[in-house]
Amino acid sequence: MTPSARSTSYWIVHYGLLAFYVAFALFPLYWLLKVSVTPNDLLYSEGIRLWPSRSSLAHYTFVLAHSDFPLFFKNSVIVSGSTAVVVTLISALSGYAMSRFNFGGKMWLVGLMLVTQMFPLVMLVAPIFKLFAPLGLTNSLTGLVVVYTAFNVPFATFLMQSFFDGIPKDLEEAAMIDGASRFRAFRQIVLPLTLPGIAATLGFVFTAAWSELLFALMLVSKADASTFPVGLLSFVSKFSVDFGQMMAAGVLALIPACLFFLLIQRYLVQGLTAGAVKG
């Protein structure tokens, strides 16, 4: 049956289900936005209304002008951005090696990398703190980048490996016969075709680092090296939670992630290898 031949009721159900899923997934985000523009005096009196009777940007102004949030924000951008770039560089190389070469101990390496993904990270907080303290890596953005890189490289390597596996070996062999070294073939032929994979890895690692709380909280105690998830906690005080400001900060924190995905989405949806080999 061709799509156009399906009945109207099929399409109603089809889009109905999709709409339900999208609404379900996006509702918390909507609520975040709604609370962020609700003035404090209406927050509890109009708690379950879909949109407050009066909205204001006061929370945003406060967060931007009178809190440490811009600093947290900058720290997060630095940490997540560096982590994403470093992890993608390493995993592009290691993923290529995993995909193309057979070497002694490869099975062990894969096994060890899987092991790192198997147990809860909270177990590692204490040993890592003990290791980092004498090295001066606590209370530093570099320390966070190191930790995030270490934890993201295994998964990113598997991710990149699967993208390289999808690129026919013939292409780089053809390039090597054409006169390229293996590294040049990797750079000029394989890498451009892996852009969707690189974009996916960048995006995955960036968001993972962007929203990481545990290590950011444990390894950093000073405000000037805090990232924004830790910063969000500062809206929770001993006696109250400032929901409005917290939500405003939350909405602002979504912006870089959204921008980032907007930038890379072109590559995420692109099937560049079409036509490379007989298809």
Next chain:
Amino acid sequence: MASIEVQGVSKSYGTMPVLHNVDLSIQDGEFVVLVGPSGCGKSTLLRMVAGLEGITSGAIRIGGRVVNELAPKDRDIAMVFQSYALYPHMTVRDNMSYSLRLRRTPSERMAQVVSAAASKLGLETFLGRKPRTLSGGQRQRVAMGRSIVRQPKAFLFDEPLSNLDARLREQMRAEIKKLHRDLGTTSIYVTHDQVEAMTLADRIVAMNEGIVQQVGTPLDLYERPTNLFVASFIGSPAINILDGILRYDGEHRLITLKSGEQIPTASHVQGHDGQAVKVGFRPEDVQISHQAEGGFMGHVELVEPMGLGTIVHIGTTHYALKAFVLERVDRIVGTSIPYRLPASKLHIFDAKTGHRLPE
């Protein structure tokens, strides 16, 4: 252009041997086809010449120089892959000029060479397009164009026509042959298609299970196959093979089939009386006769008209065989049919070793 020498080359993956002591000498300008069933090691041998696979033992020389340790890029050869392996993110022009750019060819010269190759292959109008917008045949041409722009020492073809449909394959086969006639570059061509092998080759190398079975001109292999493998691999429709016993009858040699029927053979076959043999004869050598005298009788099992001729499947109580005749055959399935087996066209092999009996 250059000659290619393969000397005592073996290859194994771990403990698994895939090529056994291959010797092969390819003259400058020769077109050699490696043919065999899949897994026989022909592609591996080609990839070893290209430098894409390591050599376990032995030596490969291109133009007199040992290339065992030389990277593919330094061997100055070109290769056409079964998958075409076109760079999908580059235009046809960039695909064809990539090797020239790597060699820092001046851009004027590059444009000249690429357009010459494109016009030779009828690709002028596609130069600005990406490979994914081309048909299978056009992609195949681009892959060839990419090889010829550089004037390499040798062309290597790895089953280049396997992904094309039958009509296009026939057409490209002729183009490859013409191209080789024009350029005269030493070529090694791998295929499992014996028709391609027969039509293209100056010499065929028949391989099976990592061992070279026979090297010779297409007609050598067809008319004097050195063993059962070559006899049954080359030729379509395939050769008939029957079990028999070699008998001496004074000066004459006879082969007694299981059915008790006796086939006279050329008298100079060297074997001993009572030796178990396999006797092979090509379907076109089976003569369908109109009278029963002096021949054998069977019944028609199947008639396959091919246009060019007809394949008649003949059954007897003990064996089945195929005959190929040029004329139309309108015999009814199940009716009896007399036929003859000409003594001079028999291929006789030792039943145990599969080797051809000396004559």
